[in-house]
Amino acid sequence: MAHNELTMPQTSSRPPAFGGLGVVIGAAAAGVLALGVPQFGVPYVTNLVFTFLVFFILAQSWDWIGGLAGYVNLGHFAYYGIGAYAFAASLVAGVPTPLCFLIAAVAVAGIAALLSFPLFRLKGDYFAFATLAILPLAELLAFNLVPLTGGADGIVLPPHYVLVPAFYTAVGLAVVTFALSVLLARSRFGYALKSIRNDEQAAEVVGIRIFPAKRAVMVLSGAFAALAGAVHAWQLSYIDPPTVFGLNVALVPVAMALFGGSGLLWGPLVGVVLLFSIQQYLLVNMTMLHATVYGLIILLIGRFMPGGLLRSAFARSTPGLRALSREVHHEIEAAPPAATHERRLPMPVRAPDPDKVLLSLKGITKAFGGNVAVNNVTLDVREGEVIGLVGANGSGKTTLFNCISKVYEPQGTLLFDGADMKGLRRDEVAGIGVGRTFQNPRPFGDLTVAENIAVAATFRADKPSMTEALKEAESYAAFVGLEERFTQRADALSLQEKKSLELARALALHPKLLLVDEVASGLTPAEVKRFVSHIREIREVYGVTVIWVEHIFSALAQIVDRLVVLEQGQVIADAPLAEAVRDERVLAAYLGSAATKEGH
Structure with a gap:
């Protein structure tokens, strides 16, 4: 623990100088410039830029779930195809064009919400391959649901020249997609997704509800892919199953986002620019194996540039690319040093009631197969207490913390502040006032x-x-x-x-109860002393109750009110410090010669 005095220079944090607003304005300006492309009167160029915009919308919307949340959705293109069919079927049925776009987005959002329930039970490669299976399934359904999709004949849209209005629509969607990416990266929701990407369990422990966040980003990502499919179908005037669900193009948006740098603001855009150019070359010079080429690109990215082009050493050392390779972080501007003042944490100041039980454990048991890690633990913790929880390695200390914070669901009864914790999720446990650290930092x-x-x-x-x-x-x-x-x-x-x-x-x-798991291990004696002063202040000033797992007995001896000793998952001692250290079972199980050497 680094040095910290009771007084410190006053500083303040402000929103980043290079905020998202300027980037959004720049994107809007680029969109306005793009609106002039049709004025050149060259349909080929207009069509080329239009296709580029569709790929950008697909790649960027994919990156919301792939880059922000860390889930590789290989079936993202299926949302594009379903959106195209929903739009085309509605338009043929005589529905006004703007409403057709809405129908496409809403239909796909509903499907994405339903698919999120089974899909998010999977992680990593299992999630990726499960999503990939959606594409051939969607194509098979499109071939067979003839009344809705026209089967192999596809759907022919009304014969109108819509390239220019479709182009303008695509420009608007691309600008909105990019602006939304900027806002997501700096929003509470965006940070929930980034936390999930890093460590889902740790994210829950700090109060983030995991599944609704993942479902929401799946719905948002799917809705924009659907809009890309809708505007593309409008411009093509004809769709069939292989066109909108074929694997020969399905991996293109994924490859684009990964190639540029998934999770970076400019990554998908750079990837689209480069791979779209490569794609046009392949279309002119190769008649087959396009999907193979894109699959190879993904493999090469994973092998030689796992973070994408913008995360490579080349990009970070090239002036023109260095700015694009910056990760999206809130930048903090420190105010000029001011006069020192008494430090206060922005926490509520509570006056604990020493007669009130804050946490009550009754018969808490947790077994892993035949191994009973916590065995019938009964313990009351009163407000404002600092309790030392000790025991040999493997005695069940961290498992007990995991039961209290609901990382594990134990048998027995847990009461917090008089309320039963049964059935509470991890994020709800954090919400009622339980904070914790992990033995291995996360x-x-x-x-x-x-x-x-x-x-x-x-x-x-x-x-x-x-x-x-x-x-x-x-x-x-x-x-x-x-x-x-x-x-x-x-x-x-x-x-x-x-x-x-x-x-x-x-x-x-702002916890009422703080579970501290071996934070002081590895500190120097002076640092341990400062950490103990922190625990004392947390308790005495802010009224926080503390349960502290620690192997450094001298640290516990400076502050704890009680010592609770575990052996093989059972409480073998629960007494004031001076009394506990005279217990022969405690000496044998944990303290031994160490306590004797320290004079206890």
């Missing part, structure tokens, strides 16, 4: 220290905005000694700094 690695803390703050019950949460985050970072690392990515921190970050992130939840 920060969101590709987010900054500021963003890690702000994510937790913005998902607590009062839901401050990201700007407000970032202002708060500075105080928490200073409290744990990370003020100088505030704008750096979490994966660049040392192990001890990551533990400090987890403590700050847990405090940003």
